[in-house]
Amino acid sequence: MSAWLNPIQRWVWRDPVRRGHRLLRFAEVEADGGRDLARAAELTQDARLRRLYLRHAQDEQRHADIFRRRGGELLRAHKGEAGWQPDWLAPGERGLDDVKVERDRDGALLAFLHLSEAAAARGFGIYRNAVGDDSHTRDVFARILKDEAFHMKYTRHELARVAPKKQGWLLWKARLGRLWKGYLRFAVALGGLMGGILLTLQYFILLPVFALAAKRAERREPQGWIAVKGMGNRGLEGQY
Amino acid sequence: MKILGISAHYHDAAAALLVDGLPVAAVQEERLSRRKNDSAFPLGAIEYCLDEAGLEPEQLDAIVFYERPMLKFERILTTALRTFPRSYRAFPHAMKNMLGEKAWVRGIITSQLGVPGKKILFTEHHQSHAAAAFLTAPTERAAILTADGVGEWATLTVGTGERGPGGTRISIDREIRFPHSLGMLYSTFTAYLGFAVNEGEYKVMGLASYGEPTMADAVRKLIPRTADGAFRLDMDYFEFHSTARRSFSNRFVELFGPPRNRYEPIDFSTEEGRRFANCAASVQRVVEDILVDIARDLQERTRLPDLCFGGGVALNGVANARILRESGFERLFVPPSPGDAGCAIGAALFADRIHFGNPDKPFPDHPFWGPLPDGAALARIAEEDRMPFDLVEDGPLIDETVADLEGGRIVGWMEGRCEFGPRALGHRSLLAAPHDAAMRDRLNRDIKYREEFRPFAPIALIEEADRFFELPPGGAQLARFMSGVFPVRSEWRERLAAITHVDGTARLQTIDRAFSPRLYDLIEAYGRRTGIPVLLNTSFNLAGEPIACSAAEGYSTFRRSGMDMLVVGNTRVRKRPKGAAAPLEMEEVA
Numbered sequence: 001m002s003a004w005l006n007p008i009q010r011w012v013w014r015d016p017v018r019r020g021h022r023l024l025r026f027a028e029v030e031a032d033g034g035r036d037l038a039r040a041a042e043l044t045q046d047a048r049l050r051r052l053y054l055r056h057a058q059d060e061q062r063h064a065d066i067f068r069r070r071g072g073e074l075l076r077a078h079k080g081e082a083g084w085q086p087d088w089l090a091p092g093e094r095g096l097d098d099v100k101v102e103r104d105r106d107g108a109l110l111a112f113l114h115l116s117e118a119a120a121a122r123g124f125g126i127y128r129n130a131v132g133d134d135s136h137t138r139d140v141f142a143r144i145l146k147d148e149a150f151h152m153k154y155t156r157h158e159l160a161r162v163a164p165k166k167q168g169w170l171l172w173k174a175r176l177g178r179l180w181k182g183y184l185r186f187a188v189a190l191g192g193l194m195g196g197i198l199l200t201l202q203y204f205i206l207l208p209v210f211a212l213a214a215k216r217a218e219r220r221e222p223q224g225w226i227a228v229k230g231m232g233n234r235g236l237e238g239q240y
Numbered sequence: 241m242k243i244l245g246i247s248a249h250y251h252d253a254a255a256a257l258l259v260d261g262l263p264v265a266a267v268q269e270e271r272l273s274r275r276k277n278d279s280a281f282p283l284g285a286i287e288y289c290l291d292e293a294g295l296e297p298e299q300l301d302a303i304v305f306y307e308r309p310m311l312k313f314e315r316i317l318t319t320a321l322r323t324f325p326r327s328y329r330a331f332p333h334a335m336k337n338m339l340g341e342k343a344w345v346r347g348i349i350t351s352q353l354g355v356p357g358k359k360i361l362f363t364e365h366h367q368s369h370a371a372a373a374f375l376t377a378p379t380e381r382a383a384i385l386t387a388d389g390v391g392e393w394a395t396l397t398v399g400t401g402e403r404g405p406g407g408t409r410i411s412i413d414r415e416i417r418f419p420h421s422l423g424m425l426y427s428t429f430t431a432y433l434g435f436a437v438n439e440g441e442y443k444v445m446g447l448a449s450y451g452e453p454t455m456a457d458a459v460r461k462l463i464p465r466t467a468d469g470a471f472r473l474d475m476d477y478f479e480f481h482s483t484a485r486r487s488f489s490n491r492f493v494e495l496f497g498p499p500r501n502r503y504e505p506i507d508f509s510t511e512e513g514r515r516f517a518n519c520a521a522s523v524q525r526v527v528e529d530i531l532v533d534i535a536r537d538l539q540e541r542t543r544l545p546d547l548c549f550g551g552g553v554a555l556n557g558v559a560n561a562r563i564l565r566e567s568g569f570e571r572l573f574v575p576p577s578p579g580d581a582g583c584a585i586g587a588a589l590f591a592d593r594i595h596f597g598n599p600d601k602p603f604p605d606h607p608f609w610g611p612l613p614d615g616a617a618l619a620r621i622a623e624e625d626r627m628p629f630d631l632v633e634d635g636p637l638i639d640e641t642v643a644d645l646e647g648g649r650i651v652g653w654m655e656g657r658c659e660f661g662p663r664a665l666g667h668r669s670l671l672a673a674p675h676d677a678a679m680r681d682r683l684n685r686d687i688k689y690r691e692e693f694r695p696f697a698p699i700a701l702i703e704e705a706d707r708f709f710e711l712p713p714g715g716a717q718l719a720r721f722m723s724g725v726f727p728v729r730s731e732w733r734e735r736l737a738a739i740t741h742v743d744g745t746a747r748l749q750t751i752d753r754a755f756s757p758r759l760y761d762l763i764e765a766y767g768r769r770t771g772i773p774v775l776l777n778t779s780f781n782l783a784g785e786p787i788a789c790s791a792a793e794g795y796s797t798f799r800r801s802g803m804d805m806l807v808v809g810n811t812r813v814r815k816r817p818k819g820a821a822a823p824l825e826m827e828e829v830a
Binding site: 020024031035038039041042043047050051054057058061068071072075076192195196199200203204207208210211213214215218223224225226227228235236237238239240 | 274304308309310311314318320321322324325327328331332333335336345346358361362363397399412413414415416417420466467468469470471472501503504505590591595621624625784785790792793795796797799800
């Protein structure tokens with residue numbers, strides 16, 4: 001995350017209600033990440049990795065609990081609706097993102113995990129500094145950062161063990177994969193936005209006449225039970 | 241004939257395979273993908289079913305999808321038109337969602353399985369529910385009731401079914417259509433109470449026991465009855481038909497107060513906490529009343545002794561028990577998977593018995609159609625992780641497990657094929673002693689990580705269940721798949737505190753020996769030792785995860801939770817004693 005985002009992060013994290021909501025979202029992401037790691041532990045044939053993944057999964061679950069607890073505390077202490085949530089300005093925690101635990105082999109997964117943990121650690125470091133005088137939330141990030149350091153260390157260490165000759169290439173591949181996924185996220189969001197605009201235009205231009213007809217037809221519909229004619233006698237070939 | 245049934249794309253995707261009229265395999269996609277309520281096209285489940293029968297896709301005679309996608313599309317489009325212009329935000333979302341994948345089911349199946357399009361058939365959603373409920377039940381003639389959120393248009397249907405040497409017939413006589421829906425009403429309250437829709441409905445039911453139906457009249461305003469005995473929803477109180485943002489309207493909030501923040505725990509000592517509990521109790525009461533009325537009317541019209549009930553609403557065990565007690569039906573059959581996953585079986589059965597006219601065959605009365613766990617795999621993993629494990633014969637395993645349960649240990653129990661349906665019915669269960677409330681709290685705190693107000697279920701020998709639970713006639717049958725909630729007899733409540741809910745009830749499962757012999761022997765042995773042949777039985781999973789299916793998944797769940805031991809077949813693993821050294825790798829890395 002670039003340093004130029006720091007002022008934005010400080011602004012985002014300043015509001016305690018927004019802070020509470022963001023921590024609660026982090027809790028969900030961490031819990032999801034924990035489940036992905038548990039899945040990785042279930043699938044790997046490497047006993048040592050299984051043990052490490054399980055420990056990592058438990059750490060993520062613990063982080064989720066910590067975030068949830070602190071987020072809940074903040075929301076209880078500062079009742080009120082969260083204001084504008086500019087997640088796209090400061091995307092924050094993505095956890096293990098869309099990791100393909102089933103598809104990736106141990107080496108590729110470790111490279112991906114290592115980069116994800118490094119990115120998460122950078123992010124948490126920035127958030128720790130951005131929360132201002134909220135020492136409790138700062139402590140939360142500090143505690144979690146210690147675990148992240150371990151996660152970064154073990155993933156790098158194990159990558160060197162399981163793929164000693166390919167580790168560099170796997171890390172580069174994982175970096176490119178993250179870039180590609182970032183691009184895909186952007187492309188999907190842009191496509192969704194454009195599709196949404198087109199469909200909204202169609203909605204207001206094409207639908208009004210049909211909407212009138214549909215509303216008139218609705219008024220003629222009986223209420224309550226409707227007799228079913230021919231159900232069971234219709235063929236099963238059609239989708240309609 | 242070889243017929244594959246598929247349900248997918250909304251929640252709980254599944255596949256089921258019939259060969260010559262009998263099930264060979266059925267499994268929800270979530271059990272294989274490990275994504276809870278996985279709704280994706282169930283390729284993993286299909287592969288498992290075909291592997292189990294040793295078939296290739298081209299050998300299938302028919303593939304039956306559980307609903308008609310274009311009819312559903314028509315409903316979504318019509319609803320958007322009817323709610324114009326309020327639906328301007330929901331419309332793009334719904335169209336992208338539908339046109340992206342869900343409308344092209346024939347093409348998806350053809351491309352994924354490589355079968356010709358003419359082999360692909362479509363039942364109607366509630367036909368699938370009706371078939372899943374009636375054609376799996378041990379009855380030849382019955383009334384049929386289905387109720388859920390919505391399928392294509394229907395949300396609730398009634399009819400009759402008949403099967404035997406003369407052929408099979410399912411006749412759905414009348415229906416109630418979207419947006420008027422008991423399932424949507426319940427789901428709206430689920431969202432209002434801060435729980436996830438399609439997942440948190442159990443929580444509303446559990447929460448209801450802590451409240452009083454003081455707001456039942458207000459709920460009835462939302463769902464006035466029609467002159468013909470049906471109901472409609474007053475759409476001024478709802479928004480699920482016009483926006484994807486939320487399902488209740490501002491008027492709803494004016495009537496019931498501010499919705500619960502999902503991150504706030506429910507505290508029954510506060511007025512707010514009691515209001516939420518009363519809300520849950522009120523909607524539960526109103527839904528029960530309507531279902532009982534409809535079932536009673538159906539009984540009077542058909543004069544049949546048996547009712548088969550399907551659809552997601554049939555997961556409401558409290559309502560089921562009331563239907564059984566008050567509707568006049570002598571027996572009520574709810575399949576182990578009455579929701580959309582079960583439609584995979586229903587669609588395949590409907591095609592087999594009715595479309596192709598194949599002769600009826602009794603459906604095996606159990607839910608065990610999923611993958612087997614591998615005890616040897618568990619032994620290998622445990623050995624690699626230096627966890628204490630052993631291989632034990634059935635006799636000693638049962639005796640020692642009884643001693644462990646009596647000693648307050650929580651046992652992960654995996655045996656035989658995985659259950660098809662949302663409930664752990666003894667093959668993927670966590671078992672514990674049912675006596676102390678402390679056990680319930682420990683399970684909630686150390687394993688399930690869930691709300692305190694959610695109860696745990698008991699499993700009891702069918703011959704002895706009536707001693708501990710007040711079962712109406714037909715109650716033991718209804719409890720076969722944990723489909724009914726019944727009062728715990730008052731004299732036993734204290735000794736069954738871990739499974740007795742705050743209102744003195746329990747969601748009972750009864751078990752006979754044929755259903756699951758080893759588990760039956762375990763409960764029987766526990767009864768001999770303690771005088772109470774009842775165990776606490778909860779699903780083998782952690783919060784947010786589907787039920788564990790394989791030995792490796794069981795082991796991972798065991799390691800990440802406060803479970804004391806894990807039994808997979810005849811392999812048993814225990815937790816390392818406290819203070820014993822962990823494998824060295826952690827320290828090496830750290």
